[in-house]
Amino acid sequence: MSTTYLEAIREGLWEEMERDPNVFLLGEDIGVYGGAFKVTDGFIEKFGERRVVDTPISEEAIVGAAIGASYMGLRPVAEMQFADFISCGFDMIVNFAAKSRYRWGAAVPIVIRAPSGGGIHGGPFHSQNPEMWFVKTPGLKVVCPATAYDAKGLIKSAIRDNDPVLFFEHKGLYRKIKEDLPSEEYTVPIGKAKVIREGDDLSIITYGAMVWVALEAAGKLEEEGASIEVVDLRTLLPLDRETVCASVRKTSKVLLLHEDTRTGGMAGELAASITESVFEYLDGPIVRVTAPDTPVPYAAVLEDAFLPNAEKVIEKARWLWRY
Numbered sequence: 001m002s003t004t005y006l007e008a009i010r011e012g013l014w015e016e017m018e019r020d021p022n023v024f025l026l027g028e029d030i031g032v033y034g035g036a037f038k039v040t041d042g043f044i045e046k047f048g049e050r051r052v053v054d055t056p057i058s059e060e061a062i063v064g065a066a067i068g069a070s071y072m073g074l075r076p077v078a079e080m081q082f083a084d085f086i087s088c089g090f091d092m093i094v095n096f097a098a099k100s101r102y103r104w105g106a107a108v109p110i111v112i113r114a115p116s117g118g119g120i121h122g123g124p125f126h127s128q129n130p131e132m133w134f135v136k137t138p139g140l141k142v143v144c145p146a147t148a149y150d151a152k153g154l155i156k157s158a159i160r161d162n163d164p165v166l167f168f169e170h171k172g173l174y175r176k177i178k179e180d181l182p183s184e185e186y187t188v189p190i191g192k193a194k195v196i197r198e199g200d201d202l203s204i205i206t207y208g209a210m211v212w213v214a215l216e217a218a219g220k221l222e223e224e225g226a227s228i229e230v231v232d233l234r235t236l237l238p239l240d241r242e243t244v245c246a247s248v249r250k251t252s253k254v255l256l257l258h259e260d261t262r263t264g265g266m267a268g269e270l271a272a273s274i275t276e277s278v279f280e281y282l283d284g285p286i287v288r289v290t291a292p293d294t295p296v297p298y299a300a301v302l303e304d305a306f307l308p309n310a311e312k313v314i315e316k317a318r319w320l321w322r323y
Contacts, residue, residue: 002178008148009113009169010039012155013077015185017047020075023159026053026062027079027113036081037115037174059089066110067097075109075159083116083168084128097164098139107162111155117209117259118307119172123298129208129260129291131168135237135269141165141190142237146211148179150234153188161190170209177212193240195247199229202321203247205270206257207233210308214257217313226321236266244270245278252283255317259308262290284323287316 003011017023024047025040031054034041044052055062059080066076080086086093093112100106118127134140141163145151151169158165196211197218204214211232218228231247233240248254254274256267267288274286289308297303 001180003148003181004175005148005151005169005177006037006039006174008152008179008181009155011181012152012159013040014043014046016156016159017043017051020159022073023075023077024051024053024069025077025079026055026066028055028057028062028081030054030079035079037171040079059085060092063089063092063097063112066112067092067100067108070108070110071106077111077113077159079113080115082122082126083114083130084125086112086114086130087133090133093134093140093164093166094137098137100139101163102139108164109162111158111165111167113167113169115171116168117170117172118296118303119209121298121300121303122296124295127296127303129168129258131166131236132260132264132266134166135266139163140237141235142168143190143235144168144170144208145234146170146173146208146232148177149181150188150232152181153186154190154234157187157190160187165190168208172209188234191235191238191240193231193233193235193243195229195243196232197228197230199227199251201227201251202253202255202317203229203231203251204255204257204313204317205231205233205244205247207236207266208259210257210259213308213310213313216310217317220310220314221317221321224318226317228317233266239269239273241273241277245274248274248278249281252281253320253323254282255287255289255313255320257289257308257313259291261293262288263293265290284320287320289313289316
């Protein structure tokens with residue numbers, strides 16, 4: 001039976017709570033209500049209110065409580081109801097969780113789940129991709145799974161990690177993506193990208209929901225004779241630069257794709273890294289396909305124009321392929 005992206009995260013959380021009594025959940029409406037997206041539905045009946053904690057509407061308090069609990073040997077998983085509201089806990093994340101190991105050697109084994117991304121007509125306060133706010137913060141780990149398999153394997157790895165992990169799960173994938181998962185237990189390593197489609201003519205480097213956009217574009221370009229490789233970063237911090245550079249050495253042309261806005265996005269960091277490491281292998285300019293530098297529009301027609309899609313990727317990739 002196929003498992004949705006949402007159910008994969010749910011399974012990973014459930015299994016880790018059964019495996020380790022130090023794992024507990026906290027967040028707004030995650031207990032009695034079962035979570036805004038029903039990821040934690042039924043957890044409070046199974047694990048009780050001491051391990052599934054409904055909190056006040058205060059992201060700063062949620063993250064602060066999670067950090068304190070982690071100092072005492074627990075492994076909290078904190079949910080931000082929407083990733084946008086993580087800004088309210090920003091100080092606790094970047095100035096306390098991220099720096100504890102550096103300052104005095106303290107592990108902070110917390111996971112912050114952050115439902116992110118557009119395509120649901122949620123407007124500018126419920127649709128952002130704020131991962132880059134944290135990618136530049138040493139001491140954090142930032143994970144952005146694209147598949148159900150990776151969502152389950154990475155949430156389990158994140159819970160077992162002794163450093164703070166921000167787990168960005170794309171809302172648009174929750175019930176859209178389905179996959180047959182192994183019956184046996186597994187994890188996916190943090191910090192390792194994956195070549196999700198092999199190709200020879202051009203590399204598309206991406207992550208999150210844009211992996212599926214890249215695969216759609218690659219399939220259509222194949223009909224025109226182009227062999228497109230797609231690399232799913234899976235983790236943004238630490239970044240698997242080796243896999244990225246290996247793909248660029250193979251194809252010599254690269255298109256960087258993300259749903260986040262352009263300026264300061266992951267594409268800029270990747271472009272610099274590729275230029276520094278494998279410039280001599282490039283047979284064309286590095287091309288970016290991203291959202292524009294505006295808030296996420298609320299109106300459906302404007303949001304559709306704002307978000308990257310297969311048509312935009314095909315247009316840029318076709319030009320680069322023929323360069």
